[in-house]
Amino acid sequence: MVLSKTASQSDVSIHSTFASRYVRDSLPRFKMPENSIPKEAAYQIINDELMLDGNPRLNLASFVTTWMEPECDKLIMAAINKNYVDMDEYPVTTELQNRCVNMIAHLFNAPLGDGEAAVGVGTVGSSEAIMLAGLAFKRKWQNKMKLLGKPYDKPNIVTGANVQVCWEKFARYFEVELKEVKLRDGYYVMDPEKAAEMVDENTICVAAILGSTLNGEFEDVKRLNDLLVEKNKETGWDTPIHVDAASGGFIAPFLYPELEWDFRLPLVKSINVSGHKYGLVYAGIGWAIWRNKEDLPDELIFHINYLGADQPTFTLNFSKGSSQVIAQYYQLIRLGSEGYRNIMENCQENAMVLKEGLERTGRFNIVSKDNGVPLVAFSLKDHSRHNEFEISETLRRFGWIVPAYTMPPDAQHVTVLRVVIREDFSRTLAERLVMDIEKVMRELDTLPSRVTEKLTTTTTIAVENHHHHHHPAVVKKTAIEVQREITDTWKKFVAEKKKTNGVC
Numbered sequence: 001m002v003l004s005k006t007a008s009q010s011d012v013s014i015h016s017t018f019a020s021r022y023v024r025d026s027l028p029r030f031k032m033p034e035n036s037i038p039k040e041a042a043y044q045i046i047n048d049e050l051m052l053d054g055n056p057r058l059n060l061a062s063f064v065t066t067w068m069e070p071e072c073d074k075l076i077m078a079a080i081n082k083n084y085v086d087m088d089e090y091p092v093t094t095e096l097q098n099r100c101v102n103m104i105a106h107l108f109n110a111p112l113g114d115g116e117a118a119v120g121v122g123t124v125g126s127s128e129a130i131m132l133a134g135l136a137f138k139r140k141w142q143n144k145m146k147l148l149g150k151p152y153d154k155p156n157i158v159t160g161a162n163v164q165v166c167w168e169k170f171a172r173y174f175e176v177e178l179k180e181v182k183l184r185d186g187y188y189v190m191d192p193e194k195a196a197e198m199v200d201e202n203t204i205c206v207a208a209i210l211g212s213t214l215n216g217e218f219e220d221v222k223r224l225n226d227l228l229v230e231k232n233k234e235t236g237w238d239t240p241i242h243v244d245a246a247s248g249g250f251i252a253p254f255l256y257p258e259l260e261w262d263f264r265l266p267l268v269k270s271i272n273v274s275g276h277k278y279g280l281v282y283a284g285i286g287w288a289i290w291r292n293k294e295d296l297p298d299e300l301i302f303h304i305n306y307l308g309a310d311q312p313t314f315t316l317n318f319s320k321g322s323s324q325v326i327a328q329y330y331q332l333i334r335l336g337s338e339g340y341r342n343i344m345e346n347c348q349e350n351a352m353v354l355k356e357g358l359e360r361t362g363r364f365n366i367v368s369k370d371n372g373v374p375l376v377a378f379s380l381k382d383h384s385r386h387n388e389f390e391i392s393e394t395l396r397r398f399g400w401i402v403p404a405y406t407m408p409p410d411a412q413h414v415t416v417l418r419v420v421i422r423e424d425f426s427r428t429l430a431e432r433l434v435m436d437i438e439k440v441m442r443e444l445d446t447l448p449s450r451v452t453e454k455l456t457t458t459t460t461i462a463v464e465n466h467h468h469h470h471h472p473a474v475v476k477k478t479a480i481e482v483q484r485e486i487t488d489t490w491k492k493f494v495a496e497k498k499k500t501n502g503v504c
Contacts, residue, residue: 017044054401060419060433061403063247063277063373067424072330075323076282082322084122085313093322096329097122100275103332105289107253108245108262108271119296120289121314122275122325126246127166128316129272129288133242134170136270136290137204139297144238150201158198159207160190161408162214164246167207176204183411188367189217192224196231205240205269210261211248214407215416216373218248221261221268228267240269240295246286247373249273254341255348256371269295275328278373280335280343280423285324343423347374350430351421357434363441367416374421379414385449388415391440398436 017023022041027049056066068076079093087094098117105118112118123129138155145152156177159167163180171178181194189212199206206228208221221243228239243261245252250273252259262268268291275285290296301314335343351374358364358378368377380388392404407414419433 017041054396055399057424058399059401060425061401063274063420063422064283065276065280066282066422068280068282068327068331069334072327072334075326075330077323079323079326080321084320084322084325085318090322093325097325100325100328100332101287101289104249104273104287108249108273108289110263110289110291118289119291119293120287122328123272123286123288123315124284124317124320125276125286126164126244126272126274127169127286129286130166130242130244131170131174131316132288132314133270133272133290134176134204135174135300136296137240137242138174138176139300140295141202141204143297154202155204156200156202157204157207158195160195160209160212160219161410162189162212163207163209163244164213167244177202179203180409182409183407185411185414188212188215188407188411189219192220192227195224196227199228199231199237199239201235201237203237203239205242207242207244208261210243210245210252211373213247214405215368215377215418216247216375217369218252218256218259218261218372221265222259225265225267232267239267241265241267243268243271245271246274247277250278250280250340251344251373254337254344263291275324278344279328280331280340281324281327283324284321285328344374347421347423347425350374350425350427351376353427354419354421354430354433357431358437361434361438361441367414368418375418376421377416377418379416386444388417390444391437392417394440394444395436398440400433400436 017038017040020038020041022037022045027045056062059066082090082093084090084093084097100122101120102112102118105112105120110118121129121132123132134157137157141155142152154177155175156179157167157171158179158181161180161183168178170176179198181190181198183189190208192208195206206224208219208224210218210221212219221241225241228241232238243249245261248261249271252261262271270288270290273279273287273289275281275287276283279285279287296314301312303312352370354376355366355368355370355378358376359366363381364378365381366376366378368375380386380391388404392402395402402417402419404415404417406412407416421430
């Protein structure tokens with residue numbers, strides 16, 4: 001009798017991956033496997049699991065670019081094996097980075113002479129750029145205090161409570177006190193008047209945000225500059241400004257060219273911007289630009305020669321890919337000012353389409369401003385039955401990833417949804433999103449509330465002595481108290497499910 005071979009004994013190369021044993025085995029999760037598997041099987045199994053990820057194009061939580069032209073994709077793949085730090089081996093890539101730094105510095109109106117090179121560096125994102133800028137401010141302040149014979153062990157930095165988490169990381173990692181200007185209802189950015197009041201002799205800089213993560217609003221850098229100029233005259237200090245333009249740096253020059261927020265203001269000494277946001281490059285590129293050489297202490301710059309030539313370096317990491325630098329240069333020369341302006345105008349117009357569609361439903365308050373980063377932040381008018389977290393969760397069934405989150409102190413009782421309008425978010429998608437939000441609201445209206453069933457608007461105080469036959473006393477809660485309870489409950493629910501709030 002002829003016995004057929006089992007699958008494990010046969011030549012795997014003649015089988016489809018789905019006819020092999022590899023789809024029957026669980027993938028390793030903690031330890032590297034002992035044996036190899038065919039490349040086709042490895043690819044298929046990983047690719048299949050990745051199908052469960054969300055669609056990046058429908059991820060409306062993120063500011064990060066999710067689409068580039070095929071020609072740029074080819075350049076990225078061609079440079080995927082180039083280590084950017086090998087400047088002597090890849091001199092053209094280094095030259096492209098220098099060109100990007102110069103172009104961006106001129107975009108930000110750096111005071112450069114004819115033929116003068118700008119001072120800046122490419123980073124893996126705005127977080128690294130902010131760390132580098134912060135270190136430069138800290139070192140300059142320390143050197144100044146040493147010369148004055150004053151203590152230099154308690155530096156602080158003034159920001160709004162709306163800053164991205166990277167500022168908190170900088171403060172904690174590099175031992176700088178973070179002094180935050182609290183927010184308030186209806187005002188969700190740093191108040192320049194309060195920021196100037198918080199500045200003291202130990203303030204290494206004030207950080208202003210050009211495009212708040214929470215609602216896209218630009219902070220008033222011009223007003224902050226004017227206030228600090230006056231305070232510096234009165235006190236003899238020289239407190240500078242850093243502008244975190246991670247989101248707005250590639251928007252303001254094209255949509256609001258007359259807005260003074262950059263190196264046109266004398267106290268702005270450094271600016272960071274994310275190339276992978278509205279610089280229109282895939283994740284992994286940011287830029288730190290300084291006003292001039294004096295604003296970047298030379299002692300922070302390292303010089304190495306073991307890669308073939310003397311190379312200055314000022315980064316937190318060392319090795320990194322060249323692809324994103326090349327992609328940034330592609331976008332700058334491919335689009336030019338005209339192309340960037342057209343894209344930013346399209347984004348702004350599509351944000352208005354979404355905003356007007358939400359307003360027509362009559363169900364939402366718009367929290368974002370018309371001027372700023374093209375996004376729409378909105379909250380429910382009526383929280384008596386449902387809240388923003390339920391809307392966010394239900395929208396995922398339609399494929400949309402729309403984050404819900406609470407505002408920072410002292411506006412933490414306010415919960416909002418936020419839709420970021422990127423280059424690849426068309427008017428058709430904006431109209432479709434409004435339709436799906438309307439469907440979600442109709443569906444939620446037919447369901448019992450999951451939160452307000454537990455959090456009623458009254459609290460019954462039980463009477464322990466049943467012999468008195470008193471009716472239970474009812475204490476009315478204000479709308480704000482109910483909203484705060486609902487927000488606290490959903491924050492606990494989200495934490496338990498280990499979900500992120502999508503603010504990035």
